Amino acid sequence: MAASGLPRKMTMTVSPDRIAVIGSSPFAVFLSGLLATGQTRDVALVRDPDAEGHLRDGIDLGFAPHIRPDTLSLLARLVPEAQRLLSRFPVPVIDRGDLLLGATGHPAREALAHMTHVAAGFGLPLEPMPGENPRRVRVRDVRRLRRAAFLAAGDGWLAARGVRQVHGRDLAGIGRDGSATIAGETYPLAILADDAAALVHGVEADLAKLGRFVPHATLLTEPVPPLAITPLALDLDSGAILRQRASGALQITGPFSGSALPAGFSDLIGQHPLRLAGRAEHMRFVSHDGAPVLGAPRRGRATVFLGLGPDALMFAPMLARWIAGAASEPEAQWCAAHGATRSARSPAVAEFAPVRAEA
């Protein structure tokens, strides 16, 4: 065993030639293209057609508040790789900006303190801010996906890589053997690549020991004056992410209902009244130990990639390799340790989990 407690060598043994990736998120799109090109698989992407102007249920960053050094170490290598791959899109899909991590309650402040030291140890540009409560850390120069541009260019990018795009209604189902049947054709490996896909295809019961789906909402407000400190903030207490859009509107995603936002954002927003301009509700998988869940559950059918967090996109190149059996040893170890067959609270991978799944 390594010092981290991870098994030394575990690789994904399934490596079929035909793979169905099911999901509409940027992660699903990116993973499909990478499986088709980097790993030369015959890939079908099953997704509901997206449209510009919908409120999307998340944000894709090149950073997330991890505590485990293995994860941060991996991410340090994966972020430049993902950025290089994304730079091949016909339009710029990545921009950069500062991210503010904030913590108010004791558990979140404690977690922030630990992740700050670990991230700083890897040379990440973190800058603790003055003030004790909320405790805040600014992360400089975080990569951020321009989702609208990415998804708009995604069709052409996928087509150029030979990925077959299929509407969700054309998926006949997922078999007990983990295969997908699409318009009479069988794809031996089905990957449920986002929360919505996993929920639709009924893996909730299969994953009950590892976590559960928690209601989340994305709110859009009318424009407000520029936020104090940064236009992008993550509230560790709740896991909510706040982003000020180019128009000045705030887009907030988190595990809340009703019209009350997390208290951690209060002094960022100030006294300006926030008027609702849009609202979308969705479910998000939250693991009991706060760590991602990868692979096929013990009694499950399809392979799942869930709970990856705001930096999910950065893991796509590695997960494509893992699926194809081409991951490096450290990568394979990391994936195996985060496998969907692990115990309910795996001490080797546990992260800070803002939304306790059993709450």
Place this chain on the structure above:
Amino acid sequence: MLRLTGARPDELAHPLIDPARPIRFTLDGRAVRGFAGDTVLSALLASGIHTVGTREGHPVALTESFAPPVIHRGNHARPDLAVPMALCPAADGLDLVTLAPKRAPRGLARLPLPLRRRPPSLGIDLDALRTSFAPTAGLTPDRTLRADIAIVGGGLAGLSAAREAAERGLSAVLVEENQVLGGLARFFGRAEGDADPAPAIAELVAALKAAPNVTLLTATRATGVAPGRVDALGVALDETVPHPRRLAIRAERIVLATGSIEVLPVFPGNRLPGILLSSAAWSLARRFALWPGARTLIHSSANTAYRMALLAAECGMTVTQASDPRMAPQSRFIEFCKAYGFRLRRGTAIDSAAPSQAELSLTHRDAQTGRVEAEPEIVDGAFVSGGFLPDLALWAAAGGAILPHPEGYAAGSEGPDGIALAGAAAGFQSHTGAMESGRAAVARLLGETPPAPSDVLIDPVFETPQALPPASNPTAPDRPPAYFGAGPSLAAAAKTQPARKRLFRRPAPQTAPLDREPFALGLDDCIGKLASGDISADHFARLVAERCVPPTLLAVPLSPADQDEPPLAVPSFLQRRFGAGQQVWSLATADGRRLDPGALIYPNTDRATPRDAIGAVLGRDPDRGTLALLGPGHASGDTLHARDMAAGVAVTLGEKVRL
């Protein structure tokens, strides 16, 4: 706009204004004249102020569905006291200001007012707008009314529902945004075999005014509906100070008789001053005797809008042409237009509109081939219509489903508890259908199964069904925006990028739609997006559910005050972080320095990354000093190296600690 005088058809002959009682008030320091019976908005329009301001350098018309809120000058620091100008009665001595960013005057506009013409604009900088003109929903009500049934909409369906409730001995509160009851029934005209709307409205209103258990609230806008509750907004004048009158109506049963919304054809310049939706124009003419000008044209893909040509003729106004993108529309109204000798143009769409001096220049194109006509039509105003669809905005906001279909959309069969649709909102097209559906809605809410209302429909051979207006061409950067709807969202089609920029560099991604459309959308915006190809039918329902929301205020609770720190413990995210046998130790730094929680501990100064760390500081215990979590294999007195961000320090282990 001008005031109609002289002979008029009966439906326009009894406006609310009293020309014998002129009034005068000020808005943003400018004198406005009107008549008793005017609203602030109608007085502004009658005074020649037809523009709200500019967006992307182009004027945007002042209309009842797009007007800035106004507030008494002394209350300008209390935006919660602002009121919609379309609901605010005009009165002598009002001293009002608009609450919106103003564009700084440039050039001659900086001259003092006596030396220049007053602009026909409120001067609002719509590019800088941060709060939409839609009133905030969900605020604490000033008054709560309770009734057995609440009815939203005072057209034939709503009035019939109220009467049905009254006859059953139920208490009812009806809210109607307009100053008069009856809705658009008379505008739609009467088909053979259908009920005559004018006497029906008169009889219903008389009966309801006499009913002791019915409250009729006109000039009151429903701003939100949820099971058991209707929120509404009116305006009360306290001498010369307007105040919002926020009502909450508690009722177990709610009838939504919200009528129809008229679709705005999407073309560049479709919200320039002078361009009016036909129903809005009719309503202004009916209540305030306002007409957009002596020379107008009509452009419609629905038959009802042709009535404006007939009414114009009866008022002595000129209509230069009536264009229709449909190839062979048939309608009794079109036959009447032929009899009047109007110039009718089929298969013709509006390509764009542009201001022309004080007039309006409209360019047409062939709806099939797209060929643009060389000669624009110069008019004072234009009545436009892209057809009528059920007004389901409140239904959707209450959680009701909306299902798209090729001609538009309809309400889903499942709705929120205790809420029923009636009239045009429920898809009924005739006056008979509206009235019967109003009564049936009350019966359904009471748990009965009434017979299906009968709708008097005309054979499509005689009345060509309306069509959603054809998709507009992409908007060039120099043209005025092509708005999707007529309301406060200002959502508009994306403009094309100049081609030359692409020669030299990768194209920049277009502004994301959520940034182009930062305000809540209206249902008309969504149908405009659908009609113009901006979204597909697959996305319509989701867009409505996500973006057609009442602009409620979001609460941001203050951060909780500092709480007592709980006793130190090993958090779950550090389980087995340093191996299976990790233990808690007390430690001390060589120089007495305090270490922050999370500071990493290494065996020596050589180790480089946190993967090599053998421990981490947990925090400070009041009795035992600094405590750290360490992997196995250490002993009291060991010297290790702690790294607290950039600073390194030697530490000495004390004793093992059990937490």
